[in-house]
Amino acid sequence: xxxxxxxxxxxxxxxxxxxxxxxxxxxxxxxxxxxxxxxxxxxxxxxxxxxxxxxxxxxxxxxxxxxxxxxxxxxxxxxxxxxxxxxxxxxxxxxxxxxxxxxxxxxxxxxxxxxxxxxxxxxxxxxxxxxxxxxxxxxxxxxxxxxxxxxxxxxxxxxxxxxxxxxxxxxxxxxxxxxxxxxxxxxxxxxxxxxxxxxxxxxxxxxxxxxxxxxxxxxxxxxxxxxxxxxxxxxxxxxxxxxxxxxxxxxxxxxxxxxxxxxxxxxxxxxxxxxxxxxxxxxxxxxxxxxxxxxxxxxxxxxxxxxxxxxxxxxxxxxxxxxxxxxxxxxxxxxxxxxxxxxxxxxxxxxxxxxxxxxxxxxxxxxxxxxxxxxxxxxxxxxxxxxxxxxxxxxxxxxxxxxxxxxxxxxxxxxxxxxxxxxxxxxxxxxxxxxxxxxxxxxxxxxxxxxxxxxxxxxxxxxxxxxxxxxxxxxxxxxxxxxxxxxxxxxxxxxxxxxxxxxxxxxxxxxxxxxxxxxxxxxxxxxxxxxxxxxxxxxxxxxxxxxxxxxxxxxxxxxxxxxxxxxxxxxx
Ligand SMILES: *[C@@H]1O[C@H](CO)[C@@H](O)[C@H](O)[C@H]1NC(C)=O
Ligand SMILES: *[C@@H]1O[C@H](CO)[C@@H](O)[C@H](O)[C@H]1NC(C)=O
Ligand SMILES: *[C@@H]1O[C@H](CO)[C@@H](O)[C@H](O)[C@H]1NC(C)=O
Ligand SMILES: *[C@@H]1O[C@H](CO)[C@@H](O)[C@H](O)[C@H]1NC(C)=O
Ligand SMILES: *[C@@H]1O[C@H](CO)[C@@H](O)[C@H](O)[C@H]1NC(C)=O
Ligand SMILES: *[C@@H]1O[C@H](CO)[C@@H](O)[C@H](O)[C@H]1NC(C)=O
Numbered sequence: 001x002x003x004x005x006x007x008x009x010x011x012x013x014x015x016x017x018x019x020x021x022x023x024x025x026x027x028x029x030x031x032x033x034x035x036x037x038x039x040x041x042x043x044x045x046x047x048x049x050x051x052x053x054x055x056x057x058x059x060x061x062x063x064x065x066x067x068x069x070x071x072x073x074x075x076x077x078x079x080x081x082x083x084x085x086x087x088x089x090x091x092x093x094x095x096x097x098x099x100x101x102x103x104x105x106x107x108x109x110x111x112x113x114x115x116x117x118x119x120x121x122x123x124x125x126x127x128x129x130x131x132x133x134x135x136x137x138x139x140x141x142x143x144x145x146x147x148x149x150x151x152x153x154x155x156x157x158x159x160x161x162x163x164x165x166x167x168x169x170x171x172x173x174x175x176x177x178x179x180x181x182x183x184x185x186x187x188x189x190x191x192x193x194x195x196x197x198x199x200x201x202x203x204x205x206x207x208x209x210x211x212x213x214x215x216x217x218x219x220x221x222x223x224x225x226x227x228x229x230x231x232x233x234x235x236x237x238x239x240x241x242x243x244x245x246x247x248x249x250x251x252x253x254x255x256x257x258x259x260x261x262x263x264x265x266x267x268x269x270x271x272x273x274x275x276x277x278x279x280x281x282x283x284x285x286x287x288x289x290x291x292x293x294x295x296x297x298x299x300x301x302x303x304x305x306x307x308x309x310x311x312x313x314x315x316x317x318x319x320x321x322x323x324x325x326x327x328x329x330x331x332x333x334x335x336x337x338x339x340x341x342x343x344x345x346x347x348x349x350x351x352x353x354x355x356x357x358x359x360x361x362x363x364x365x366x367x368x369x370x371x372x373x374x375x376x377x378x379x380x381x382x383x384x385x386x387x388x389x390x391x392x393x394x395x396x397x398x399x400x401x402x403x404x405x406x407x408x409x410x411x412x413x414x415x416x417x418x419x420x421x422x423x424x425x426x427x428x429x430x431x432x433x434x435x436x437x438x439x440x441x442x443x444x445x446x447x448x449x450x451x452x453x454x455x456x457x458x459x460x461x462x463x464x465x466x467x468x469x470x471x472x473x474x475x476x477x478x479x480x481x482x483x484x485x486x487x488x489x490x491x492x493x494x495x496x497x498x499x500x501x502x503x504x505x506x507x508x509x510x511x512x513x514x515x516x517x518x519x520x521x522x523x524x525x526x527x528x529x530x531x532x533x534x535x536x537x538x539x540x541x542x543x544x545x546x547x548x549x550x551x552x553x554x555x556x557x558x559x560x561x562x563x564x565x566x567x568x569x570x571x572x
Pocket of ligand 2 (some may be wrong): 240242
């Protein structure tokens with residue numbers, strides 16, 4: 001009997017093994033772990049946002065992440081980056097998400113996809129398209145029918161593209177996030193989370209692990225977590241790891257422990273000190289997390305750049321600068337830092353580090369000073385800036401009403417009476433979003449700024465042109481002020497982002513080498529909104545070989561503007 005039973009048991013085990021598909025990824029609530037291809041699995045991941053790095057550098061950055069010993073990368077999909085106008089989609093060039101996923105796969109990295117619709121991420125409006133605000137009463141991130149209809153359409157475009165890249169389908173994606181820190185939002189609308197869950201399941205099937213991320217406290221998890229979506233937490237180094245994971249256990253009594261955002265650094269704001277998080281603190285807490293077998297994503301592993309108008313803002317209104325360096329292990333320019341090597345050493349205690357050479361830091365080049373020629377004032381070049389001509393309206397329209405979601409709008413009216421004495425011009429209800437340059441017949445009168453300067457005095461004659469040039473400095477990306485109605489350098493047409501050296505802490509802008517050419521002269525266009533020196537003296541910019549994002553300016557709002565803009569250049 002015994003002899004007969006043994007082969008039978010052996011056969012059963014074999015059958016069970018054969019039942020496990022070759023590529024599978026899921027949660028095992030008995031071992032408190034993930035299972036990949038039938039085996040317990042723990043990931044060490046790092047965040048990289050493809051939208052903040054030129055496509056030209058994707059491969060280099062991914063390889064550096066692989067060489068740090070990471071199993072996976074985590075990335076956000078910014079909805080407004082891919083659907084600039086309702087129903088118009090862009091997945092080309094720097095927006096080619098599928099190519100990015102393919103590169104990750106080729107590099108041997110798994111992917112944790114934070115598909116949205118809302119991402120926060122210090123990104124303009126948290127990734128939500130500004131055109132959603134055309135319906136002024138819209139309640140974002142809720143069951144609001146117009147909001148859900150727009151989400152449904154977008155997700156219906158995005159997820160079918162993602163499905164072939166799921167791990168079980170041969171691709172790198174192991175997990176998909178449906179909402180981001182929803183427990184920190186005021187709405188607490190479970191029906192909304194249920195709608196998202198249904199939508200994601202419809203497009204991706206039942207097998208893929210769907211998850212949410214919230215601050216590590218019961219309070220946040222209360223509205224952020226939903227049964228069927230695996231609840232993960234985020235927390236910073238230096239705190240009590242046991243207590244943080246206990247919070248996750250309040251929502252997930254068993255299953256893998258996951259910190260989806262373990263902060264390697266921190267974000268910056270214009271006019272505030274550059275954030276720095278000591279390497280020792282990060283390394284120590286990372287070791288504590290890994291020692292208990294938990295899964296972790298290092299946010300950010302590389303931060304990158306808010307090119308063009310993509311930066312977000314926090315409330316009370318504080319816009320984020322162009323650099324998203326984040327004091328991360330790989331710098332904004334992808335350079336290997338002391339933090340990179342320290343964290344790699346910790347990771348090496350748990351993962352086998354890949355053999356081979358770490359790609360070196362790319363060389364930088366100081367091209368020196370470039371003298372600029374004045375093209376004209378904003379008013380003089382209005383025809384070029386706004387080829388479509390003016391929009392006439394009785395009352396001022398918002399950017400959204402004008403269907404212009406980024407950049408600048410010039411509001412012009414005539415002074416109705418003689419203002420011989422200084423006369424007040426005010427921004428009632430803090431209505432200027434975010435900064436307005438006021439002039440009368442071309443003579444500068446002052447600046448109105450959201451939360452800072454709500455009233456100025458002007459003088460001028462009846463009938464003079466009153467020009468108010470309003471700049472959108474980035475929409476709020478976090479919290480309940482998402483319904484947010486509302487400086488720049490271009491090289492060869494590529495928008496390097498805003499510069500504001502008078503405010504700091506960032507003084508230099510990162511210039512990726514791929515936007516420069518050697519065959520014809522490169523064209524640099526600077527839009528200077530305050531006290532341009534070019535009319536009265538030589539003005540210049542300088543290409544330097546090291547960044548300065550940690551300036552020790554006096555953080556006063558009325559600091560005089562600096563006339564020399566250091567731009568730093570990455571040259572291969
Ligand atoms: C991902 O890489 C694996 C090999 O590691 C390959 O078999 C698979 O075809 C790749 N998938 C995609 C979607 O590129
Ligand atoms: C960390 O938190 C746990 C659980 O709340 C607690 O028991 C422990 O004493 C805390 N450790 C420290 C060093 O505060
Ligand atoms: C403004 O002042 C000028 C003289 O400087 C005068 O001729 C004109 O009538 C005044 N306009 C109004 C609307 O008061
Ligand atoms: C505007 O002018 C008034 C009266 O001339 C003066 O009292 C006030 O301080 C001025 N305000 C500003 C912001 O300059
Ligand atoms: C810069 O502008 C000049 C003159 O318009 C043009 O000939 C040249 O091709 C431009 N360079 C680039 C890289 O676009
Ligand atoms: C930034 O400045 C602070 C304070 O001066 C300093 O402690 C820190 O090391 C600097 N960080 C970098 C990256 O230069």
